Amino acid sequence: MATTIPIGPYHPLQEEPEHYLLTVEEEEVIDVDVQIGYNHRGIEKLSEKKTFNQVPFLVERVCGICSHSHPYAYCLAVEDCGDIEVPERAKYIRTLIGELERIHSHLLWAGLAGHFIGYDTVFMWAWKYREDVLDLLELLTGNRNAYAMMKPGGVQREINRSDLEEARPTLETLKDKSEMLYGAVLDDPVLKARLEGVGVLPKEDARAFGALGPTSRASGLPADVRADFPYGVYDRLDWKVITREEGDTLARVEVRLLETLEAITMVEQIIDEMPDTGPIDSEPEEVPPGEGKG
Amino acid sequence: MNPSTFKEELSGRFGWKLGQSQESEDRLYLNPEPEIFEKLITSIYEENGGRLATISCVDEDSQFRLLYHFALDAEGFMVTVKLPVEKEENPSVESIANLIPGAEWIEREIMEMFGIDFLNHPAKKRLLKAEALGDKDFPYRKDFDVENLEDN
Numbered sequence: 001m002a003t004t005i006p007i008g009p010y011h012p013l014q015e016e017p018e019h020y021l022l023t024v025e026e027e028e029v030i031d032v033d034v035q036i037g038y039n040h041r042g043i044e045k046l047s048e049k050k051t052f053n054q055v056p057f058l059v060e061r062v063c064g065i066c067s068h069s070h071p072y073a074y075c076l077a078v079e080d081c082g083d084i085e086v087p088e089r090a091k092y093i094r095t096l097i098g099e100l101e102r103i104h105s106h107l108l109w110a111g112l113a114g115h116f117i118g119y120d121t122v123f124m125w126a127w128k129y130r131e132d133v134l135d136l137l138e139l140l141t142g143n144r145n146a147y148a149m150m151k152p153g154g155v156q157r158e159i160n161r162s163d164l165e166e167a168r169p170t171l172e173t174l175k176d177k178s179e180m181l182y183g184a185v186l187d188d189p190v191l192k193a194r195l196e197g198v199g200v201l202p203k204e205d206a207r208a209f210g211a212l213g214p215t216s217r218a219s220g221l222p223a224d225v226r227a228d229f230p231y232g233v234y235d236r237l238d239w240k241v242i243t244r245e246e247g248d249t250l251a252r253v254e255v256r257l258l259e260t261l262e263a264i265t266m267v268e269q270i271i272d273e274m275p276d277t278g279p280i281d282s283e284p285e286e287v288p289p290g291e292g293k294g
Numbered sequence: 295m296n297p298s299t300f301k302e303e304l305s306g307r308f309g310w311k312l313g314q315s316q317e318s319e320d321r322l323y324l325n326p327e328p329e330i331f332e333k334l335i336t337s338i339y340e341e342n343g344g345r346l347a348t349i350s351c352v353d354e355d356s357q358f359r360l361l362y363h364f365a366l367d368a369e370g371f372m373v374t375v376k377l378p379v380e381k382e383e384n385p386s387v388e389s390i391a392n393l394i395p396g397a398e399w400i401e402r403e404i405m406e407m408f409g410i411d412f413l414n415h416p417a418k419k420r421l422l423k424a425e426a427l428g429d430k431d432f433p434y435r436k437d438f439d440v441e442n443l444e445d446n
Binding site: 035036037040042044045046207208209210222223228229291293 | 320321345346347348361363365367368370372394395396420421422423424433434438440
Protein backbone atom coordinates (compact mmCIF):
# COMPACT_ATOMS: atom_id res chain seq x y z
CA MET A 1 0.00 0.00 0.00
CA ALA A 2 1.22 3.48 -0.84
CA THR A 3 1.82 6.06 1.86
CA THR A 4 2.41 9.78 1.35
CA ILE A 5 5.07 11.59 3.36
CA PRO A 6 5.33 15.39 3.29
CA ILE A 7 8.80 16.85 3.82
CA GLY A 8 9.22 20.61 4.19
CA PRO A 9 8.91 23.41 3.38
CA TYR A 10 11.09 23.75 6.49
CA HIS A 11 13.02 20.68 7.49
CA PRO A 12 16.36 20.27 9.29
CA LEU A 13 17.78 18.21 6.41
CA GLN A 14 17.25 20.96 3.87
CA GLU A 15 19.41 23.96 3.10
CA GLU A 16 16.53 25.95 1.71
CA PRO A 17 12.76 25.88 1.95
CA GLU A 18 11.44 23.24 -0.45
CA HIS A 19 8.43 20.99 -0.24
CA TYR A 20 8.45 17.33 -1.25
CA LEU A 21 5.41 15.14 -1.19
CA LEU A 22 6.74 11.60 -1.38
CA THR A 23 4.62 8.62 -2.30
CA VAL A 24 6.28 5.51 -0.91
CA GLU A 25 5.61 1.82 -1.06
CA GLU A 26 7.47 0.26 1.85
CA GLU A 27 11.10 1.38 1.39
CA GLU A 28 10.68 2.51 -2.20
CA VAL A 29 9.84 6.05 -3.30
CA ILE A 30 7.51 5.66 -6.27
CA ASP A 31 6.51 9.29 -6.87
CA VAL A 32 7.33 12.78 -5.71
CA ASP A 33 5.66 16.15 -6.06
CA VAL A 34 8.01 19.09 -5.63
CA GLN A 35 7.51 22.75 -4.81
CA ILE A 36 10.66 24.81 -5.10
CA GLY A 37 9.48 28.39 -5.44
CA TYR A 38 9.77 29.56 -1.82
CA ASN A 39 13.08 31.26 -2.36
CA HIS A 40 12.57 32.59 -5.88
CA ARG A 41 13.98 36.11 -5.99
CA GLY A 42 13.53 37.05 -9.64
CA ILE A 43 17.23 37.71 -10.22
CA GLU A 44 16.69 37.80 -14.01
CA LYS A 45 14.15 40.58 -13.60
CA LEU A 46 16.38 42.53 -11.19
CA SER A 47 19.29 42.19 -13.63
CA GLU A 48 17.34 43.99 -16.35
CA LYS A 49 17.75 47.24 -14.48
CA LYS A 50 21.48 46.89 -13.84
CA THR A 51 24.44 47.62 -16.10
CA PHE A 52 26.37 44.68 -17.49
CA ASN A 53 29.17 45.04 -14.92
CA GLN A 54 26.84 45.40 -11.93
CA VAL A 55 25.09 42.11 -12.60
CA PRO A 56 27.94 39.80 -11.40
CA PHE A 57 27.41 40.98 -7.81
CA LEU A 58 23.78 39.92 -8.04
CA VAL A 59 24.39 36.65 -9.89
CA GLU A 60 27.07 35.73 -7.37
CA ARG A 61 24.24 35.39 -4.87
CA VAL A 62 22.18 32.90 -6.89
CA CYS A 63 23.71 30.19 -4.71
CA GLY A 64 25.23 30.65 -1.28
CA ILE A 65 28.08 28.18 -1.69
CA CYS A 66 28.95 28.46 -5.41
CA SER A 67 29.70 32.11 -5.84
CA HIS A 68 32.07 31.56 -8.77
CA SER A 69 30.23 29.32 -11.20
CA HIS A 70 27.16 31.52 -11.72
CA PRO A 71 29.00 34.82 -12.35
CA TYR A 72 31.47 32.83 -14.49
CA ALA A 73 28.64 31.67 -16.74
CA TYR A 74 27.22 35.19 -16.84
CA CYS A 75 30.57 36.77 -17.75
CA LEU A 76 31.21 34.17 -20.48
CA ALA A 77 27.80 34.96 -21.98
CA VAL A 78 28.49 38.72 -21.94
CA GLU A 79 31.95 38.19 -23.44
CA ASP A 80 30.50 35.92 -26.12
CA CYS A 81 27.85 38.51 -26.93
CA GLY A 82 30.27 41.45 -27.07
CA ASP A 83 33.31 39.66 -28.55
CA ILE A 84 35.36 40.65 -25.52
CA GLU A 85 38.89 39.28 -25.16
CA VAL A 86 39.99 38.05 -21.74
CA PRO A 87 43.68 38.40 -20.77
CA GLU A 88 45.65 35.16 -20.25
CA ARG A 89 46.34 35.74 -16.57
CA ALA A 90 42.66 36.34 -15.89
CA LYS A 91 41.80 33.03 -17.56
CA TYR A 92 44.20 31.22 -15.23
CA ILE A 93 42.80 32.96 -12.15
CA ARG A 94 39.21 32.17 -13.18
CA THR A 95 39.98 28.51 -13.73
CA LEU A 96 41.94 28.31 -10.47
CA ILE A 97 39.06 29.66 -8.38
CA GLY A 98 36.58 27.53 -10.34
CA GLU A 99 38.44 24.32 -9.51
CA LEU A 100 38.94 25.27 -5.85
CA GLU A 101 35.21 25.85 -5.72
CA ARG A 102 34.64 22.42 -7.24
CA ILE A 103 36.77 20.81 -4.51
CA HIS A 104 34.87 22.46 -1.68
CA SER A 105 31.50 21.83 -3.35
CA HIS A 106 32.18 18.14 -3.99
CA LEU A 107 33.43 17.64 -0.43
CA LEU A 108 30.35 19.40 0.89
CA TRP A 109 28.13 17.14 -1.20
CA ALA A 110 29.95 13.97 -0.13
CA GLY A 111 29.72 15.04 3.52
CA LEU A 112 26.00 15.71 3.25
CA ALA A 113 25.45 12.39 1.47
CA GLY A 114 27.06 10.69 4.46
CA HIS A 115 25.02 12.77 6.91
CA PHE A 116 21.72 11.99 5.17
CA ILE A 117 22.23 8.24 5.47
CA GLY A 118 23.20 8.61 9.12
CA TYR A 119 26.91 8.03 8.61
CA ASP A 120 28.32 11.10 10.31
CA THR A 121 31.97 10.01 10.17
CA VAL A 122 31.99 10.74 6.44
CA PHE A 123 30.31 14.07 7.14
CA MET A 124 32.94 15.05 9.75
CA TRP A 125 35.85 13.99 7.54
CA ALA A 126 34.68 15.61 4.35
CA TRP A 127 33.76 18.88 6.04
CA LYS A 128 37.01 18.98 8.01
CA TYR A 129 39.05 18.85 4.78
CA ARG A 130 36.68 21.27 3.14
CA GLU A 131 37.68 23.84 5.78
CA ASP A 132 41.23 23.82 4.37
CA VAL A 133 39.89 24.64 0.90
CA LEU A 134 37.84 27.52 2.26
CA ASP A 135 40.95 28.83 4.02
CA LEU A 136 42.81 28.60 0.71
CA LEU A 137 40.08 30.59 -0.98
CA GLU A 138 40.37 33.19 1.76
CA LEU A 139 44.13 33.36 1.24
CA LEU A 140 43.77 33.80 -2.52
CA THR A 141 40.64 35.96 -2.82
CA GLY A 142 40.09 37.47 0.63
CA ASN A 143 36.85 35.59 1.23
CA ARG A 144 35.91 32.04 2.19
CA ASN A 145 32.65 32.45 0.28
CA ALA A 146 31.38 35.12 -2.12
CA TYR A 147 34.85 35.56 -3.59
CA ALA A 148 33.73 38.37 -5.91
CA MET A 149 36.50 37.62 -8.40
CA MET A 150 34.54 37.72 -11.66
CA LYS A 151 33.87 40.63 -13.95
CA PRO A 152 33.14 40.76 -17.67
CA GLY A 153 36.50 41.09 -19.41
CA GLY A 154 38.63 39.62 -16.64
CA VAL A 155 38.88 39.32 -12.87
CA GLN A 156 38.59 41.84 -10.05
CA ARG A 157 41.81 41.15 -8.20
CA GLU A 158 45.39 39.92 -8.61
CA ILE A 159 46.68 36.73 -7.02
CA ASN A 160 50.30 36.99 -5.87
CA ARG A 161 52.92 34.36 -6.61
CA SER A 162 53.79 34.14 -2.89
CA ASP A 163 50.17 33.29 -2.03
CA LEU A 164 50.08 30.66 -4.78
CA GLU A 165 53.21 29.03 -3.40
CA GLU A 166 51.73 29.12 0.09
CA ALA A 167 48.80 27.04 -1.21
CA ARG A 168 50.97 24.08 -2.25
CA PRO A 169 51.36 22.30 1.12
CA THR A 170 47.60 22.48 1.74
CA LEU A 171 46.97 20.93 -1.67
CA GLU A 172 49.38 18.09 -0.87
CA THR A 173 47.51 17.35 2.37
CA LEU A 174 44.18 17.59 0.58
CA LYS A 175 45.30 15.11 -2.04
CA ASP A 176 46.30 12.56 0.63
CA LYS A 177 43.09 13.05 2.59
CA SER A 178 40.82 12.86 -0.49
CA GLU A 179 42.50 9.64 -1.56
CA MET A 180 42.01 8.28 1.93
CA LEU A 181 38.34 9.32 1.89
CA TYR A 182 37.81 7.72 -1.53
CA GLY A 183 39.37 4.46 -0.37
CA ALA A 184 37.46 4.48 2.90
CA VAL A 185 34.09 5.09 1.22
CA LEU A 186 34.59 2.31 -1.31
CA ASP A 187 35.83 -0.05 1.35
CA ASP A 188 32.98 0.43 3.79
CA PRO A 189 30.32 -2.31 3.76
CA VAL A 190 27.73 -0.07 5.47
CA LEU A 191 28.08 2.69 2.88
CA LYS A 192 27.97 0.17 0.07
CA ALA A 193 24.78 -1.35 1.43
CA ARG A 194 23.12 2.06 1.67
CA LEU A 195 24.35 3.51 -1.64
CA GLU A 196 24.77 0.70 -4.13
CA GLY A 197 21.81 0.21 -6.46
CA VAL A 198 19.92 3.08 -4.76
CA GLY A 199 18.41 5.95 -6.74
CA VAL A 200 19.39 4.57 -10.12
CA LEU A 201 19.17 7.07 -12.97
CA PRO A 202 19.53 5.11 -16.23
CA LYS A 203 21.48 6.66 -19.09
CA GLU A 204 18.38 7.20 -21.27
CA ASP A 205 16.56 9.02 -18.45
CA ALA A 206 19.60 11.16 -17.70
CA ARG A 207 19.55 12.37 -21.30
CA ALA A 208 15.77 12.74 -21.51
CA PHE A 209 15.60 14.84 -18.34
CA GLY A 210 18.63 16.88 -19.30
CA ALA A 211 20.84 15.81 -16.39
CA LEU A 212 24.19 17.56 -16.18
CA GLY A 213 27.51 17.51 -14.41
CA PRO A 214 28.50 14.70 -12.03
CA THR A 215 24.92 13.34 -12.11
CA SER A 216 24.99 12.72 -15.86
CA ARG A 217 28.57 11.46 -15.74
CA ALA A 218 27.63 8.92 -13.05
CA SER A 219 24.93 7.66 -15.44
CA GLY A 220 27.41 7.00 -18.22
CA LEU A 221 26.99 10.22 -20.22
CA PRO A 222 30.46 11.66 -20.79
CA ALA A 223 29.19 15.26 -21.15
CA ASP A 224 31.46 17.76 -19.40
CA VAL A 225 31.22 21.41 -20.40
CA ARG A 226 34.89 21.93 -19.52
CA ALA A 227 35.88 19.41 -22.21
CA ASP A 228 33.05 19.84 -24.74
CA PHE A 229 32.96 23.64 -24.80
CA PRO A 230 36.36 24.54 -23.32
CA TYR A 231 36.65 27.90 -21.59
CA GLY A 232 39.28 29.40 -19.27
CA VAL A 233 42.45 27.30 -19.60
CA TYR A 234 40.82 23.84 -19.44
CA ASP A 235 42.06 22.94 -22.91
CA ARG A 236 45.67 23.42 -21.75
CA LEU A 237 45.49 21.34 -18.59
CA ASP A 238 46.06 17.62 -18.27
CA TRP A 239 42.90 16.09 -16.80
CA LYS A 240 40.27 13.54 -17.59
CA VAL A 241 36.48 13.37 -17.60
CA ILE A 242 35.34 10.91 -14.91
CA THR A 243 32.40 8.66 -15.80
CA ARG A 244 30.66 5.68 -14.25
CA GLU A 245 28.08 3.42 -15.87
CA GLU A 246 26.04 2.37 -12.83
CA GLY A 247 23.94 5.53 -12.35
CA ASP A 248 23.31 4.83 -8.65
CA THR A 249 24.14 6.97 -5.64
CA LEU A 250 27.42 5.13 -5.07
CA ALA A 251 28.48 6.05 -8.63
CA ARG A 252 27.63 9.70 -7.97
CA VAL A 253 29.74 9.68 -4.79
CA GLU A 254 32.62 8.04 -6.68
CA VAL A 255 32.48 10.53 -9.55
CA ARG A 256 32.59 13.45 -7.14
CA LEU A 257 35.45 12.10 -5.07
CA LEU A 258 37.51 11.29 -8.17
CA GLU A 259 36.73 14.71 -9.64
CA THR A 260 38.00 16.24 -6.40
CA LEU A 261 41.35 14.54 -7.03
CA GLU A 262 41.35 15.73 -10.66
CA ALA A 263 40.58 19.26 -9.50
CA ILE A 264 43.52 19.22 -7.06
CA THR A 265 45.95 18.26 -9.84
CA MET A 266 44.43 20.95 -12.07
CA VAL A 267 44.99 23.58 -9.38
CA GLU A 268 48.61 22.45 -9.07
CA GLN A 269 49.12 22.70 -12.82
CA ILE A 270 47.64 26.20 -12.81
CA ILE A 271 50.02 27.27 -10.03
CA ASP A 272 52.92 25.91 -12.12
CA GLU A 273 51.89 27.51 -15.37
CA MET A 274 50.24 30.80 -14.45
CA PRO A 275 52.19 33.84 -15.68
CA ASP A 276 53.27 36.20 -12.88
CA THR A 277 52.76 39.42 -14.78
CA GLY A 278 50.36 40.78 -17.33
CA PRO A 279 46.93 42.42 -17.35
CA ILE A 280 43.99 40.78 -15.58
CA ASP A 281 41.19 42.84 -17.08
CA SER A 282 40.43 44.07 -20.61
CA GLU A 283 38.07 46.71 -19.17
CA PRO A 284 35.21 46.58 -21.67
CA GLU A 285 33.11 49.73 -21.70
CA GLU A 286 30.11 48.73 -23.72
CA VAL A 287 28.31 45.56 -24.72
CA PRO A 288 25.96 45.58 -27.72
CA PRO A 289 22.48 44.05 -27.39
CA GLY A 290 22.46 40.41 -28.39
CA GLU A 291 22.70 36.87 -27.19
CA GLY A 292 25.63 34.85 -25.94
CA LYS A 293 26.29 31.56 -24.22
CA GLY A 294 28.12 30.98 -20.98
CA MET B 295 30.69 17.90 -37.79
CA ASN B 296 30.50 21.69 -37.38
CA PRO B 297 27.61 24.18 -37.52
CA SER B 298 27.76 24.62 -41.31
CA THR B 299 27.94 20.93 -42.20
CA PHE B 300 25.13 20.29 -39.70
CA LYS B 301 23.05 22.98 -41.36
CA GLU B 302 23.58 21.31 -44.73
CA GLU B 303 22.49 17.99 -43.26
CA LEU B 304 19.30 19.61 -41.93
CA SER B 305 18.71 21.39 -45.26
CA GLY B 306 18.80 18.00 -46.92
CA ARG B 307 16.01 16.87 -44.59
CA PHE B 308 13.84 19.98 -44.53
CA GLY B 309 14.72 22.03 -47.64
CA TRP B 310 13.72 25.71 -47.76
CA LYS B 311 11.41 25.32 -44.77
CA LEU B 312 14.47 25.37 -42.52
CA GLY B 313 14.35 29.13 -42.99
CA GLN B 314 17.11 31.65 -42.47
CA SER B 315 20.07 30.68 -40.35
CA GLN B 316 23.10 32.29 -38.77
CA GLU B 317 26.20 30.41 -37.77
CA SER B 318 29.45 30.96 -35.93
CA GLU B 319 32.27 28.70 -34.81
CA ASP B 320 30.20 27.03 -32.07
CA ARG B 321 26.60 28.18 -32.64
CA LEU B 322 23.91 27.58 -35.23
CA TYR B 323 20.67 29.60 -35.14
CA LEU B 324 17.64 28.39 -37.08
CA ASN B 325 14.36 30.16 -37.86
CA PRO B 326 12.24 27.32 -39.21
CA GLU B 327 8.75 27.58 -40.66
CA PRO B 328 6.35 26.84 -37.76
CA GLU B 329 4.90 23.81 -39.55
CA ILE B 330 8.19 21.87 -39.41
CA PHE B 331 9.14 23.04 -35.91
CA GLU B 332 8.18 19.86 -34.10
CA LYS B 333 9.77 17.61 -36.73
CA LEU B 334 12.96 19.64 -36.57
CA ILE B 335 13.16 19.42 -32.77
CA THR B 336 12.51 15.66 -32.90
CA SER B 337 15.15 15.25 -35.54
CA ILE B 338 17.85 17.15 -33.57
CA TYR B 339 16.96 15.36 -30.35
CA GLU B 340 16.55 11.82 -31.63
CA GLU B 341 18.69 11.50 -34.73
CA ASN B 342 21.58 13.77 -33.77
CA GLY B 343 21.62 13.15 -30.03
CA GLY B 344 21.13 16.81 -29.17
CA ARG B 345 20.72 17.55 -25.46
CA LEU B 346 18.07 20.14 -24.62
CA ALA B 347 20.20 22.57 -22.60
CA THR B 348 17.38 24.99 -21.90
CA ILE B 349 14.63 27.06 -23.45
CA SER B 350 14.88 30.81 -23.07
CA CYS B 351 12.12 33.32 -23.67
CA VAL B 352 12.56 36.92 -24.75
CA ASP B 353 9.92 39.63 -24.56
CA GLU B 354 10.61 41.62 -27.73
CA ASP B 355 7.73 44.11 -27.19
CA SER B 356 5.97 43.24 -30.44
CA GLN B 357 6.17 39.47 -29.87
CA PHE B 358 7.70 36.80 -27.66
CA ARG B 359 10.51 34.65 -28.95
CA LEU B 360 11.31 31.20 -27.61
CA LEU B 361 14.83 29.90 -28.11
CA TYR B 362 15.30 26.15 -27.83
CA HIS B 363 18.98 25.51 -27.13
CA PHE B 364 20.35 22.10 -28.01
CA ALA B 365 23.91 21.12 -27.13
CA LEU B 366 25.68 18.62 -29.35
CA ASP B 367 28.23 17.84 -26.65
CA ALA B 368 30.39 15.42 -28.59
CA GLU B 369 30.66 17.86 -31.51
CA GLY B 370 31.26 20.90 -29.31
CA PHE B 371 28.62 23.25 -30.70
CA MET B 372 25.07 24.40 -29.96
CA VAL B 373 21.98 24.60 -32.13
CA THR B 374 19.36 27.18 -31.23
CA VAL B 375 15.92 26.89 -32.79
CA LYS B 376 13.94 30.13 -32.64
CA LEU B 377 10.18 30.22 -32.49
CA PRO B 378 8.23 33.50 -32.49
CA VAL B 379 5.05 33.63 -30.40
CA GLU B 380 2.45 36.25 -31.21
CA LYS B 381 1.45 38.64 -28.43
CA GLU B 382 -2.26 38.20 -28.07
CA GLU B 383 -4.52 37.82 -25.08
CA ASN B 384 -3.56 34.20 -24.46
CA PRO B 385 -0.32 33.49 -26.31
CA SER B 386 0.28 29.78 -26.80
CA VAL B 387 2.54 27.21 -28.43
CA GLU B 388 2.62 23.44 -28.53
CA SER B 389 4.50 21.80 -25.64
CA ILE B 390 7.51 19.58 -26.38
CA ALA B 391 7.51 18.00 -22.90
CA ASN B 392 5.88 14.82 -24.19
CA LEU B 393 8.83 14.37 -26.50
CA ILE B 394 11.59 15.61 -24.16
CA PRO B 395 10.60 15.24 -20.48
CA GLY B 396 13.40 17.63 -19.49
CA ALA B 397 11.37 20.45 -21.06
CA GLU B 398 8.54 20.03 -18.56
CA TRP B 399 9.87 22.28 -15.79
CA ILE B 400 11.36 24.80 -18.22
CA GLU B 401 7.97 25.20 -19.90
CA ARG B 402 6.24 25.53 -16.53
CA GLU B 403 8.60 28.34 -15.59
CA ILE B 404 7.98 30.17 -18.88
CA MET B 405 4.23 29.58 -18.47
CA GLU B 406 4.06 31.37 -15.14
CA MET B 407 6.71 34.03 -15.72
CA PHE B 408 5.77 35.08 -19.27
CA GLY B 409 2.19 33.84 -19.51
CA ILE B 410 2.73 31.71 -22.58
CA ASP B 411 0.49 28.66 -22.57
CA PHE B 412 2.10 25.37 -23.59
CA LEU B 413 -0.64 23.30 -25.17
CA ASN B 414 -0.86 19.62 -24.18
CA HIS B 415 1.66 20.10 -21.38
CA PRO B 416 1.50 17.05 -19.07
CA ALA B 417 1.45 18.92 -15.71
CA LYS B 418 0.39 22.55 -15.69
CA LYS B 419 1.15 23.42 -12.10
CA ARG B 420 2.82 26.38 -10.48
CA LEU B 421 6.53 25.77 -10.05
CA LEU B 422 8.28 28.93 -8.91
CA LYS B 423 6.05 31.99 -8.86
CA ALA B 424 5.27 33.46 -5.44
CA GLU B 425 1.80 32.80 -4.08
CA ALA B 426 1.29 36.54 -3.66
CA LEU B 427 1.27 36.92 -7.44
CA GLY B 428 -1.96 36.14 -9.22
CA ASP B 429 -2.43 33.83 -12.17
CA LYS B 430 -2.55 36.84 -14.47
CA ASP B 431 0.62 38.51 -13.14
CA PHE B 432 3.55 37.67 -15.39
CA PRO B 433 6.65 39.09 -13.72
CA TYR B 434 9.16 38.55 -16.54
CA ARG B 435 7.15 40.43 -19.13
CA LYS B 436 8.67 43.83 -19.91
CA ASP B 437 5.49 45.68 -18.94
CA PHE B 438 5.45 44.18 -15.43
CA ASP B 439 6.44 46.88 -12.99
CA VAL B 440 8.34 45.68 -9.92
CA GLU B 441 8.23 49.11 -8.25
CA ASN B 442 4.43 49.08 -7.96
CA LEU B 443 4.22 45.69 -6.31
CA GLU B 444 2.24 45.78 -3.11
CA ASP B 445 3.62 44.02 -0.08
CA ASN B 446 1.33 41.26 1.06
